[in-house]
Amino acid sequence: MSDRIRALTRRVGSVMGSTLVYVLIWAGLVLLIAALGIRFYWGKISVNQLLLNLISVQVDGGGGAIVWIGVVAIGVVPLLVTGGIALLRYLRRRKRRFGRHMQSRRSARATRIVCSVAVAAIVVAGSSAFASAVGVVDYIKAANSDFDLGDYYVKPIVTDDEHKRNLVLIYLESGEATLADGQLFEKDAFAPLKEVTTSSDGWQSIKGLQEYEGGGWTMAGITATQCGVPLKGMGTVSGNAALNELGGVIDTYLGGATCLGDVLEDHGYTNVFLGGADASFAAKDTFLRSHGYSDVKDLNVWRAAGEPEESIRDWGLSDERLMAHAKDEIDELHAEAARTGQPFNLSVLTLDTHEPVHVFDYCPVDTEDAATSVFSCSMAQVAGFVSYMEEKGYLDDTAVVIMGDHLKQMSAGSAFHEQLAASDNRSIFNRIWIPGENPGSTLRPDVDQMNLYPTILEAAGLTLQDSEAGLGVSAFAPSVSSNSAQAMMPEPYAELLNSRSEQFYATAWAGQDAPQ
Structure with a gap:
C-alpha cells in the first residue's frame, strides 16, 4: 500500500510540477509580449496609466486595431506557444517510453538543466521587461512617500x-x-x-x-487641467469595486x-x-x-x-x-x-x-x-x-x-x-x-x-x-504663496505628484469631497 501511495504522490507531484512550469512559461510570455507592445505603441508608461486605460476599453473608436492585436498577441500567442511546448514534450516522452529514443542519464540531466534555465529566463525577462515598461519601481517608491496631496489641495473658492x-x-x-x-x-x-x-x-x-x-x-x-490633480486610480482605491473590475462600468469619475x-x-x-x-x-x-x-x-x-x-x-x-x-x-x-x-x-x-x-x-x-x-x-x-x-x-x-x-x-x-x-x-x-x-x-x-485649472x-x-x-x-x-505646492522645490514637488496619497484618492473616487 505504501508503495502505491508513494507512486501516486510522485505522479501527482510530477503533474503539479509540470503544470507550474507551463504556467510560468505562459506568464513570462504574456508579460514579455505585453512589455514589447507597450514600448512599441506608447513608450514607457505608468501603472496608473495602464490601469485607468483598461477601464471601458473599446474595439471601435478607441484604438480597436490595437485592442485586437493585444488580444491575439497577449491572449492567444502565449497559449499557443505554451501548448506547443507541452505537446512537443509529450511526444518526446512518448518516444522514450516506447524505446524509440535512447537518452543517457547525463544527457537527460543536461536537458532538464537547459529547460529549467530557459523557463527561468522567460520568466525573468518577461517580469523585468514589464516592470520597466510600466514603471513598477516608481510605483513602489511612491507608496513609501510621506507626501499627501490632501495637504496641498485647494478647493477653488470663487x-x-x-x-x-x-x-x-x-x-x-x-x-x-x-x-x-x-x-x-x-x-x-x-x-x-x-x-x-x-x-x-x-x-x-x-x-x-x-x-x-x-x-x-x-x-x-x-484631469490635470480641469481638476488640478494627478490622475491616479485603482491602485490607490482598493475599496472601489467598480474600479477594481477591469473593463467595468463606473458610475462616477473622481466625483469627490x-x-x-x-x-x-x-x-x-x-x-x-x-x-x-x-x-x-x-x-x-x-x-x-x-x-x-x-x-x-x-x-x-x-x-x-x-x-x-x-x-x-x-x-x-x-x-x-x-x-x-x-x-x-x-x-x-x-x-x-x-x-x-x-x-x-x-x-x-x-x-x-x-x-x-x-x-x-x-x-x-x-x-x-x-x-x-x-x-x-x-x-x-x-x-x-x-x-x-x-x-x-x-x-x-x-x-x-x-x-x-x-x-x-x-x-x-x-x-x-x-x-x-x-x-x-x-x-x-x-x-x-x-x-x-x-x-x-x-x-x-x-x-x-496643474496650473492650467485656475488659469482657465x-x-x-x-x-x-x-x-x-x-x-x-x-x-x-x-x-505663488509659500504654502502652495507650486512653491516647492522641483524634487519634492515631483515626489508629491507621484505619491500614492491613498486617503485623498479614496475619498475622491468614492464621490466624497476631497480632503483639503
Whole structure:
C-alpha cells in the first residue's frame, strides 16, 4: 500500500510540477509580449496609466486595431506557444517510453538543466521587461512617500463672477510645442494656428508649459487641467469595486474632486464637450458627466447624425468634420447665451494627430513624413475654427484656451521619435485669448498642467481666492504663496505628484469631497 501511495504522490507531484512550469512559461510570455507592445505603441508608461486605460476599453473608436492585436498577441500567442511546448514534450516522452529514443542519464540531466534555465529566463525577462515598461519601481517608491496631496489641495473658492464670460477650451491631441521647430522637422506643424493667434492681436501664451510629472496621456491631461490633480486610480482605491473590475462600468469619475465643469455649472454655465472618438474609451464620458458637462457628443453621435465612413478612422471622426460640428455648436450656444444671459463652456478634443496617424482625404501630404502633414492639417482645421469665431464676433465676449493634452508620446513605433529624443526643451503648445486683454501681457512661465485649472477659471472671468485651485496657481498670478505646492522645490514637488496619497484618492473616487 505504501508503495502505491508513494507512486501516486510522485505522479501527482510530477503533474503539479509540470503544470507550474507551463504556467510560468505562459506568464513570462504574456508579460514579455505585453512589455514589447507597450514600448512599441506608447513608450514607457505608468501603472496608473495602464490601469485607468483598461477601464471601458473599446474595439471601435478607441484604438480597436490595437485592442485586437493585444488580444491575439497577449491572449492567444502565449497559449499557443505554451501548448506547443507541452505537446512537443509529450511526444518526446512518448518516444522514450516506447524505446524509440535512447537518452543517457547525463544527457537527460543536461536537458532538464537547459529547460529549467530557459523557463527561468522567460520568466525573468518577461517580469523585468514589464516592470520597466510600466514603471513598477516608481510605483513602489511612491507608496513609501510621506507626501499627501490632501495637504496641498485647494478647493477653488470663487469670490466674484460679475465678469464671467463664455469659454472655448480646445485640447490638441499630442500638441507638443517642439513640433514647431523647423530645424528638427520638415516644417512648422503649428504655423497655421500660430498665424491666427499672434501676440500682436492680443493672444497670450505660457512659455515652457510642462507636462506634469507622471502624466503623458489624454485623460491625465484633462484631469490635470480641469481638476488640478494627478490622475491616479485603482491602485490607490482598493475599496472601489467598480474600479477594481477591469473593463467595468463606473458610475462616477473622481466625483469627490471639484473640477472645472463643477465650478462653471455652479455659476450658470452650460458645459458641452465635442470629441471625435468614442467618449466611453477610458471612461472619458463618465468623467465629463461627473463634473458638470450636460452634453457629451462623440463618435456615436456623429455616426447617428449620418457622418460618412470616409470621415471616420479607427480612432474616430476627422478633425475637419469635428471642427465643422464645432462651428454649428458654438452658433447655437452663443445664440442661447445671448438670449438667456447665461454663459457656456464648449470643450473640444482633436483626434487626427493620435498615433497611428491617418491621412484623411482633406489633408494633402506635402512632406516626406506623412505625420508632419497630418499635424499641420489638424492645426489648420483648428485655425479655421478660430477664424470663424473671429468673423462671427464671438471673440468679443468669449475666452479661448488652446493647449496640447500632453507631450508627443515617445514610443519605438511612433512618428518623430528620433527628433524628439534629440530635444532637451520639450513643452506643450498653448494659446490664451481674453477679450479686451492688452497685447503683450505676460503669464508666469515654466508652469505645469496643474496650473492650467485656475488659469482657465480666471480666463473665464471668475475671480479665485488667492488664484488657487487644486494643486495649481493661476498663470495670471505673478507669484505663488509659500504654502502652495507650486512653491516647492522641483524634487519634492515631483515626489508629491507621484505619491500614492491613498486617503485623498479614496475619498475622491468614492464621490466624497476631497480632503483639503
